[in-house]
Amino acid sequence: DIAEKNWEGLAIGSAISGTVLTVGENVCGIDPESEFDSNGKVINSPELKRRVNLYKEWQQDGYGGIVVQSNVEDSRFGVLEYAIRELGVEIVELKWGQGAKDIGGEIKINDLNRAIEIKKRGYIVLPDPLDPDIQKAFKHGDFKEFERHSRIGMASKEDFLKTVEHLKKVGAKHIFLKTGAYRPVDLAKAIRYSSEADIDLLTIDGAGGGTGMSPWRMMNEWGVPTVYLQSLAYKYAKILADKGHYVPDMAIAGGFTLEDQIFKGLSLGAPYFKLVGMARSPLTACMVGKTIAKKISSGNIPRSIEKYGNDLESIFVEVTDLRKEFKEKVDDIPGSAIGLFSYFKRLEQGLKQLMCGARKFALEYIDRGDITALTQEAASISGIPYVMDIDKQEADKILNSD
Template sequence: MSHSPTLGTTVTNTKMRTPEKISPFSGMCSVCTADCIGSCEIGYSAIRGEEALYPTGADKSQFASEKDYPVDLSHFNINGHVFGAEGIEADAYKASFPNADISTTVGIDNPIKLKAPFILPAMAKLNWPDYYGGAALAGIMAVIGEDAVVKDKDLEMKSNKVTKSPLLEKMLNSFRKYDHGYGDIVLQANYDDEHINVLDYAIAELGATTVELKFGQAAKGIQGMGFVYSLEEALEFQKKGYLVIPDPSDPVVQEKHKKGIGPHFQRIGKLPMWDEEILAKRVEKLRSLGAKRILFKMAAFDPKDMIKVLKIASFNKIDLVTFDAAGGGSGNSPCKMMNEWGLPVVYMESILYEILNEMKNKGYELPKVAAAGGFAMEDQIFKGLALGAPYISMIAIGRAAMAAAMAGKRVGELIEQGQIPKELQKYGNSVEEIFRDIRLLRDVYGSEVDSFEPGALGLFSYINRVSTGLRQMMALNRKFTLDRIDRTDIIALTKEAGEVSGISTIMDYRDIVRQFI
């Protein structure tokens, strides 16, 4: 069977003419007829060419892989225990899931406290104000995505360096206005951002204290791109130091463009050309500018590259390295890359466990590590922590967190319009009645809560749900602190899952049966 999706997908609003009869190795309909209007990916490509490489409606949507990976987190179940308690006194009145401690810290020399082991990975689109603000309410970390300054209509530059970005300031303040001493807002930079000194400006002028350097471009590792349809805009991007193809300053290209000849302009993200020495100097410079915490963002590249990044992180005392598994995409990823590139999360975490374990055995100081890759609910979060334990101690929640922020915002709009959905009317007709967890925030912020945005409330409530669920899973395993979670807390349900991960299958427990009886 094929694990890849067919050539019809909601990501590009395409569909198969005969979805019940598909050729599995090509993804095409078994019979391709001359009468078809071309509703599939091939037909769409025949009309729109290279535009068909990318998801449609990226300004209003987020995307994920439709590939059915051979092994995923559903191939594991959570173990359970019935005796004792770890990380808390074995007292039935104390060893209860609300007392499971899921707090953590990030930072080697300047640690910050987090209420839960979560980071919301880089985004700078859709409902970003509530994505960042909700993270502050929840007391966790959130990351402003790469290329954010490109969206700033009021951006000011001098000699190809950023001198003013009201949008960046607004993004940072979206978190800060709810900040109550937990978590932080992180500014990410890709190679283009570094070229125009985005981090230098944000640290010196906006007071950013936590920054993240990104390996690769756009979602995961591809070169980010965006079509530019006017010559004037193409020249402006080129003037700012961005790579624009074809060259808009070429008179021949300009003349052809005016006549509607040749390709559309594309602003293409530069592939990073870093090495150990360059990165070491850059990290030192960022710290000298005032950065208190420096993070790395890495995708599931070749294991040799993963090792190299972890070594660099170790040598330079990087505060957190987030590894992003295959499967997601903001809209900048080509569809086929989103489905077919990189390591899915179980594979990625399994390799990272081996790498980090070997590094520890050889005396390396290990950085704190987070894993991203489709985490949405508490069962997946617990499995992700167990699979990577003790080396992967945080989980990055991206698409699900943004979905919560968007849902909260939409419900808030409907409440304001007096158009409360029927299924929500049973809870009441006001924000305070419908958003159940607002009372938890009132205990922290007091009457300020009345002015909080529903989208931020929605994200807070979602994080509260998965945090509570994580505590319940921990209590089920009699583990009441994060550092007690280990690989014995999950069981591989299939031989393939066991072989990929090294996690015991139920058949492996035969030896335990013999040992304990």
């Protein structure tokens, strides 16, 4: 429920910042107010409608975009078709597996009736809430929570191409694919199939990512770390590009938090990687903004924050610019959104400074020559020159000239 509880901040903060925001998987399936037809297809989901419309309400001048994501369960429910036809969503994302992790998504359920409802919708729920003995044990207090698991995907080229073509016919204007830290052959399939399907964006999520919906050891230790994964993706994309094949724009995710990491991610994957995906850090920014707003409202501001002021405008300097832009409507922007907007502004300013230092005055000019490998191992993995070798020929030429 992390995204649901913080959606107001994520949606408004992303919209006023002009960034793309993705509505994750399983929203309709978990929404207790969702309605389904006789074929099991969703015909109404107040929660998905809330998430999409909140972003659209605050979107500025067409910048950014709201994306609806679909996993195996969502495909059963016809979520993307519903989002396109009923909610006017133009960007959809197919998801192989769980992004940073290689199995299904998990949530915990502490209500028996809720667990039964989700089980009846076709999800895997452990232990089985329909078992009378399990119900008795739960009511007795023998255990406190059920687990909901999502089914894994088994992607094939034919099914993927058919799905993309179907979504285009339904009305999707832009189609994305998200995959993760799996075997290299699966990464090769994702890039090649995306090329053949002519999709708009391929997001690759390295191990180290995840928003807390999976076991901790899985996020930290399973799969391929982000730098390794992106290095493989660069090599595979270059092979296709050198053969004249279309290579979709690519995004890298997996543990990014600050502007120097963003710069390195864009540089390492240039010219194929155009974006960096983030989840945990924006969520953290929303939570911080929400917490500070609550402390201000209750008059219980921590000393470490009170030194900056006792209202949002004093503590978050960006509020002044937001007030110029939104006038009296700025009072409708929650503290969580202000926290996210402020975080994005910090990333923007920091990235501009790094780009200035590299004499790269637009993102399109960032390339692999802007970074160097500090170890031989990093050079071997990434193909980026070792620091003792970079610029060697140019330096020798200067030093040895008459």
